[in-house]
Amino acid sequence: MATAPQSNGLAISAEHLVRRFGQFTAVNDVSFQVQRGEIFGFLGPNGSGKTTVIKMLTGLLPLTAGKALVEGIDVSTDPEAVRQNIGYMSQRFSLYDDLTVTENLQFYGRIYGLPPDRLKRRMDEIVQLNSLSPYLDRLAAQLSGGWKQRLALGCAMLHEPKLLFLDEPTAGIDPVARRQLWDLLFELSGHGITFFVTTHYMDEAERCSHVAYIYYGRLIADGTPNSLRELPDVQPHGTKRVEVTTPEVTRALRFARQLPGIRSATIFGQSIHALVEEHFDLNDLREQLLKNGITVGEIRPLAPSLEDVFVELTYKHQAETEAARV
Amino acid sequence: MSNLFRGFRAVFFKETLHVRRDPSTLFFSLVIPLLQMVVLGFGIDTNIRQINTVVFNADGRRESRELIDRLKNSDTFHIRRYVQNDRDLNDEIIAGRARVGIKIPVDYSDRLLHQTGAQVLVLIDGSDSSVAGQAINVTTAIGLDESLRRVLKDRGAMAVEMRPKLLFNPDSRSPNFFLPGLTAVLLLNVTTFLTAFSIVREKERGTLEQLFVTPVRPLGLLLGKLLPYLVIGFAELCAIVTFMRFVFQVPIHGNVLLLGLFSLPYLFVSLSIGILVSSKANSQSEAIQLAFLTFLPSIFFSGYIFPRETMPKFFYVISYFVPASYYINITRGIILRGAGLSHLWLDALALFAMGTLLLVVAARRFQKKVIMA
Numbered sequence: 001m002a003t004a005p006q007s008n009g010l011a012i013s014a015e016h017l018v019r020r021f022g023q024f025t026a027v028n029d030v031s032f033q034v035q036r037g038e039i040f041g042f043l044g045p046n047g048s049g050k051t052t053v054i055k056m057l058t059g060l061l062p063l064t065a066g067k068a069l070v071e072g073i074d075v076s077t078d079p080e081a082v083r084q085n086i087g088y089m090s091q092r093f094s095l096y097d098d099l100t101v102t103e104n105l106q107f108y109g110r111i112y113g114l115p116p117d118r119l120k121r122r123m124d125e126i127v128q129l130n131s132l133s134p135y136l137d138r139l140a141a142q143l144s145g146g147w148k149q150r151l152a153l154g155c156a157m158l159h160e161p162k163l164l165f166l167d168e169p170t171a172g173i174d175p176v177a178r179r180q181l182w183d184l185l186f187e188l189s190g191h192g193i194t195f196f197v198t199t200h201y202m203d204e205a206e207r208c209s210h211v212a213y214i215y216y217g218r219l220i221a222d223g224t225p226n227s228l229r230e231l232p233d234v235q236p237h238g239t240k241r242v243e244v245t246t247p248e249v250t251r252a253l254r255f256a257r258q259l260p261g262i263r264s265a266t267i268f269g270q271s272i273h274a275l276v277e278e279h280f281d282l283n284d285l286r287e288q289l290l291k292n293g294i295t296v297g298e299i300r301p302l303a304p305s306l307e308d309v310f311v312e313l314t315y316k317h318q319a320e321t322e323a324a325r326v
Numbered sequence: 327m328s329n330l331f332r333g334f335r336a337v338f339f340k341e342t343l344h345v346r347r348d349p350s351t352l353f354f355s356l357v358i359p360l361l362q363m364v365v366l367g368f369g370i371d372t373n374i375r376q377i378n379t380v381v382f383n384a385d386g387r388r389e390s391r392e393l394i395d396r397l398k399n400s401d402t403f404h405i406r407r408y409v410q411n412d413r414d415l416n417d418e419i420i421a422g423r424a425r426v427g428i429k430i431p432v433d434y435s436d437r438l439l440h441q442t443g444a445q446v447l448v449l450i451d452g453s454d455s456s457v458a459g460q461a462i463n464v465t466t467a468i469g470l471d472e473s474l475r476r477v478l479k480d481r482g483a484m485a486v487e488m489r490p491k492l493l494f495n496p497d498s499r500s501p502n503f504f505l506p507g508l509t510a511v512l513l514l515n516v517t518t519f520l521t522a523f524s525i526v527r528e529k530e531r532g533t534l535e536q537l538f539v540t541p542v543r544p545l546g547l548l549l550g551k552l553l554p555y556l557v558i559g560f561a562e563l564c565a566i567v568t569f570m571r572f573v574f575q576v577p578i579h580g581n582v583l584l585l586g587l588f589s590l591p592y593l594f595v596s597l598s599i600g601i602l603v604s605s606k607a608n609s610q611s612e613a614i615q616l617a618f619l620t621f622l623p624s625i626f627f628s629g630y631i632f633p634r635e636t637m638p639k640f641f642y643v644i645s646y647f648v649p650a651s652y653y654i655n656i657t658r659g660i661i662l663r664g665a666g667l668s669h670l671w672l673d674a675l676a677l678f679a680m681g682t683l684l685l686v687v688a689a690r691r692f693q694k695k696v697i698m699a
Binding site for chain 2: 058059060080083084086088090092093094095096097098099103106107108110111112113165
């Protein structure tokens, strides 16, 4: 390779990325770093700039401003060297339906210029890893969603990239295939491969070793899931979170929201998650509920979920934007 | 240098697989043009014969009937009806039942006899210019001939006699004139769609976006797409030429191998047009619309139907930018006129230059505006 990757332990270093489309700023001063071997979860609502950031990092879209190093290579100066060193799997899996599993793999192997012997070895490894061997001669069109996704992942990894971009890899596939994919990602990350994964599933976000949340072009959260849970904005000083299980969630919620000392409350299935004052007495809460004829199961302290984290940060960001406008 | 064409081999192999996997594409691109050729080749006669004609013979004597016989024998006119007044004569033409109306006045024979100059009224429907032109020419010629015959009384020779000799197509056979030009249109039609669809399909599937994240270079991608279809286009050419020669009996006066060789740059141009179309179109229906934009100029500004020389200056200049202009010169040249390398190399070179230009422009377009979601 022309450009020797700098080995500073970073798979991705994004500094003040900006991308404008005419008047519209799709990505606004976004900075983050991804360590080698991490599973980096990149979250955000649709249209918030996730795909744009991926396109900037893979050299598909020029940066309006900022600097991005991917595997130590500057995407603005040598996008081709970047592409040789990364794998990319789009949400549509991007396979050739009228080609067989083998032919799809061969094609991507040749595109990356693998010599025949290495291509053969890598194909064997990929087939083994993704358990594709029963389907080798089947047309991609005839595979189910989960197998398509494995094949697409296989195609993206043939050239042994150290960094893989997976754009909503689990959208529309069944839960078993979803679980299996994550098992595979953990296994591979154990071998030092870095993953940049976008997703809408909060449980997937919880599995990442590093998450970032982008909201309308701005990065509003960046860290490990645990460090985000402890952010002062998420867990304001002098408050705690509790979970109340009850068969009558709607009534309980209506009642709980009126109680002094409860800052906010939401329904989670058969329970209520509430943010309460530090000194709020949980036994008192139970008695109050019982007195009003509401059956109560358990009441226990709760760590905020990542969903809580993103909800809180989004509110805070909206409030700040409003304040700035006034 | 090889870096510029990176990915060519991989794309080429893959594209060949697509073609093999989908025999219907192959079938349609090989058989449909032949069907079109058969229909057009048998159905269209470029010589104008048997024009529907209505006659009002107010005279009715022997001289006037002789004149009508001469018109009939020319093969140009087909007399559908005889009418007895001016109104019916007009009506037949207005209703479109006749394109030519001939009125022989009541004193025709008398004037011939007294040598005071007889007149015959020829009404011609001008709504079709080629029919009108033919009707004027033939009636004028018959009039002249008739006059000369009377003046010379079949004794003396004519002072000046024009002796036209049709080169290359002595019998004025329509297929000879028509099919070499049609070849250009059919090839354009098939090949443009082949490349355009092949790339637009990848856009629709999302695989093109995937390709752009790989180290494949635009020129490698585009050439890899183009070459398999060049082979199909060439097979199509062979089929068309075989049909032309053996079904329509069009003699090939020049070198068939040269025809094959000089068809390659034309196929290259049409395939590149398809690629350029695909750089703009995001769906197959858009591609069809765009591709049709190129077909009409190729039919009307290429000299295929109307001679380029008679076009207004502006359109004559435009015809230089229509690839079919050069290729029709090549096909008619080799097939009909027996032209060789020394006559046609410039046309082939022009086509090759056009193809290269189009391909490079397309590659740049793909490089620049890589798919936006």
